[in-house]
Amino acid sequence: MAKTQQTQQERRADTRQRLLTAARDLIAERGVAGASVDALAEAAQRTSGALYAQFGNKDGLLLALVDHWKDTTANAIAAEFEATPDIERRLRALWGNFVSPPDGAEAWVLLEHELWLYACRTAAAQAQVADRYQTAREQLASALPAATPTAAATLLIALMIGLEMQRRIDPDAVSDELALAGLSALLSC
Amino acid sequence: MAKTQQTQQERRADTRQRLLTAARDLIAERGVAGASVDALAEAAQRTSGALYAQFGNKDGLLLALVDHWKDTTANAIAAEFEATPDIERRLRALWGNFVSPPDGAEAWVLLEHELWLYACRTAAAQAQVADRYQTAREQLASALPAATPTAAATLLIALMIGLEMQRRIDPDAVSDELALAGLSALLSC
DNA sequence: GTCTATAGATTGATAGAC
DNA sequence: GTCTATCAATCTATAGAC
Numbered sequence: 001m002a003k004t005q006q007t008q009q010e011r012r013a014d015t016r017q018r019l020l021t022a023a024r025d026l027i028a029e030r031g032v033a034g035a036s037v038d039a040l041a042e043a044a045q046r047t048s049g050a051l052y053a054q055f056g057n058k059d060g061l062l063l064a065l066v067d068h069w070k071d072t073t074a075n076a077i078a079a080e081f082e083a084t085p086d087i088e089r090r091l092r093a094l095w096g097n098f099v100s101p102p103d104g105a106e107a108w109v110l111l112e113h114e115l116w117l118y119a120c121r122t123a124a125a126q127a128q129v130a131d132r133y134q135t136a137r138e139q140l141a142s143a144l145p146a147a148t149p150t151a152a153a154t155l156l157i158a159l160m161i162g163l164e165m166q167r168r169i170d171p172d173a174v175s176d177e178l179a180l181a182g183l184s185a186l187l188s189c
Numbered sequence: 190m191a192k193t194q195q196t197q198q199e200r201r202a203d204t205r206q207r208l209l210t211a212a213r214d215l216i217a218e219r220g221v222a223g224a225s226v227d228a229l230a231e232a233a234q235r236t237s238g239a240l241y242a243q244f245g246n247k248d249g250l251l252l253a254l255v256d257h258w259k260d261t262t263a264n265a266i267a268a269e270f271e272a273t274p275d276i277e278r279r280l281r282a283l284w285g286n287f288v289s290p291p292d293g294a295e296a297w298v299l300l301e302h303e304l305w306l307y308a309c310r311t312a313a314a315q316a317q318v319a320d321r322y323q324t325a326r327e328q329l330a331s332a333l334p335a336a337t338p339t340a341a342a343t344l345l346i347a348l349m350i351g352l353e354m355q356r357r358i359d360p361d362a363v364s365d366e367l368a369l370a371g372l373s374a375l376l377s378c
Numbered sequence: 379g380t381c382t383a384t385a386g387a388t389t390g391a392t393a394g395a396c
Numbered sequence: 397g398t399c400t401a402t403c404a405a406t407c408t409a410t411a412g413a414c
Binding site: 048175 | 379380381382
C-alpha cells in the first residue's frame with residue numbers, strides 16, 4: 001500500500017468538492033448567470049479544464065449542485081429543534097436558524113431562490129428540487145406536534161420563506177414577534 | 190396644429206411602453222441575465238439603439254421596469270377582493286388570483302422572484318422593491334377584517350408566496366384546501 | 379486528472395447616418 | 397428618436413501538452 005496514493009482518486013473527489021462548494025458560495029453571491037465557468041473554477045482554486053473534466057459543462061455542475069445541496073441543508077432545518085422542550089421555543093429556534101444560520105451563511109436563501117428559478121426553467125433539475133422540498137417538509141413534520149404534520153410543515157416553510165423575502169428587502173417590515181405569531185397560528189392546521 | 194404630429198413625442202412614449210412590456214415578458218421567461226439587450230429590443234419591435242436612447246443602458250431599463258412594475262400588479266392583488274361578501278370567499282378569490290391570474294400571466298411570479306433577486310444585489314433597486322411590497326401590504330390590509338391589518342397582510346402575502354413556490358416546483362405538494370386553511374388561520378393574527 | 383491556449387459565439391455599449 | 401454597423405470584452409467549450 002502506497003503512502004501518498006491518496007492522489008489517485010482522492011484528488012478527483014477533492015476537486016469535485018471544491019467546485020461544488022465554490023459554486024454554492026459564488027452563485028449565492030452573483031447568481032447562476034453571473035458566475036462564469038472561469039470564475040467558478042478560480043474560486044475552487046482550479047481551472048476551467050478541471051470543471052469540464054468533472055461535470056461535462058456548466059449545466060452538469062448546476063445539476064450536481066442541486067443534487068448535493070438537496071441533502072445538505074435539509075438536515076439543518078430541524079437542527080436544534082428537538083433539543084428544546086416547549087413548542088414556542090422550538091418555533092423561535094426554527095425561525096432564528098432560518099433568518100440567520102449558525103454558520104453565518106446568510107446568503108443561503110439567495111442560493112435557494114437562484115436554484116428554484118433555475119429548476120423552474122430546467123426540466124432536468126425540477127424533480128431534484130421537488131425532492132429537496134419534500135425532504136424538508138417531512139423532516140420538519142416528524143418533529144411537529146400537529147394533527148396533520150406534513151400539512152403544517154408545508155405551511156410553516158411557506159410562511160418562513162415569504163417572510164424572509166419581505167424582511168431581506170425591508171428589514172423593518174417583519175418583526176420576530178410577527179413571525180412567531182404567524183408560525184404559532186399555523187400549527188393548528 | 191398638425192394632424193399626425195402624434196409622432197412627435199408620442200412615438201417615444203410608445204417605444205418606452207413597448208420596451209417595458211417586452212422586458213416584463215421576456216425576463217419572466219428567460220430571467221434578467223438571459224434576456225439580452227438585443228433580444229429585449231427585438232421583442233419590442235425596436236433595435237438596441239432605441240433602448241439605449243430611452244434608458245441609457247440595460248440597468249436603466251431594469252430600474253424603470255421595477256418602478257413601473259411597482260404600481261402595476263399591486264392593484265390586481267385586492268381586485269375582486271371587496272366584491273365578495275363573506276371572508277372565506279374573499280380568501281379563496283385572493284389565492285385563486287395569486288396562483289392563476291385572470292389575464293393568464295402565470296409567469297408573473299417568476300418575474301417577481303427575478304426582480305427580488307436583482308434588487309437584493311442592486312442597491313438602487315432595493316428601495317423601489319421595498320415600496321412595492323409595502324404598497325401590496327397596505328392595499329391588502331385595507332380590505333382585511335383583522336385586529337392588526339398590516340400585520341395580517343404581511344403574513345398572508347408571505348404564506349401565498351411560499352406556497353406558490355412549493356406548488357410550482359411540485360403541483361401535488363400544495364392543495365387549495367391547505368392554502369385556504371393556512372390563510373384563514375393567519376387572519377386571527 | 380488538470381492546465382494552457384485558443385476558437386467561436388454572444389454580450390453590453392458606442393458612433394454616425396438618417 | 398431610431399437604426400445600422402461595429403468594437404472590445406466576456407462567455408462557453410474544445411484540443412493538446414503534461
